[in-house]
Amino acid sequence: MSNAEKQPEAGKTSFRWGRLVLVISLALNLMVLGIVGGAVLSRGGPSGPPRIDVLSFGPYTAALDQDGRRVLRREIFAEGKGVGNVRKLLRQDFEAVLAALRATPFDAEATGVLMNVPTDRIAGHADYVRQHVLELIMQMDDAERAAYADRLEEKLRKGPPRPDKPPRPPQDRAAD
Secondary structure (H helix, E strand, O other), X not given: OOHHHHHHHHHHHHHHHHHHHHHHHHHHHHHHHHHHHHHHHOOOOOOOOOOHHHHOOOHHHHOOOHHHHHHHHHHHHXXXXXXXXXXXXXXXXXXXXXXXXXXXXXXXXXXXXXXXXXHHHHHHHHHHHHHHHHHHHHOOOHHXXXXXXXXXXXXXXXXXXXXXXXXXXXXXXXXX
16 A cells, blocks of 8 residues: 555544544533533522622632722722623623534534633633732731731631531641
8 A cells, every 4th residue: 555545544533633632622611611600600509699709819809808808899899890790791601602502503613712702701800800909908018918818828728618518627827
């Protein structure tokens, strides 16, 4: 068999691998999209109704004291960047993805682009909140910043609240 006769077979193999990679990539993207979408769009459930912290900056916002969270919440809502607005835009993003998934013929490339939109929106919102949290931290004096660091450390040690596990008891810092 000459090299010329083997070429079409090699092309078919690379096409199969390309298709396999595309399918796996699409499946992973759908999985991530489902997890993010479920967390963002869920109403109620075991963790209760969604709060402002749903799209916040995780433990960084959770470690703020009550006044800091109140200021952050006020700033975000005053600028029209509250969770409700983001959630509405995410719903529209997911509706576009659903329409692309149901389209005939299916366009995998366009669907992939649409699937990145909610992820980018969430990342943009997290960056927006991060900047506001940093501004609050910059306004703290040394004692307030140290107290914030202690609360942050505690949040990181405990991890996110889980309804199926009781909270860990606080550790004695002097023992470290």
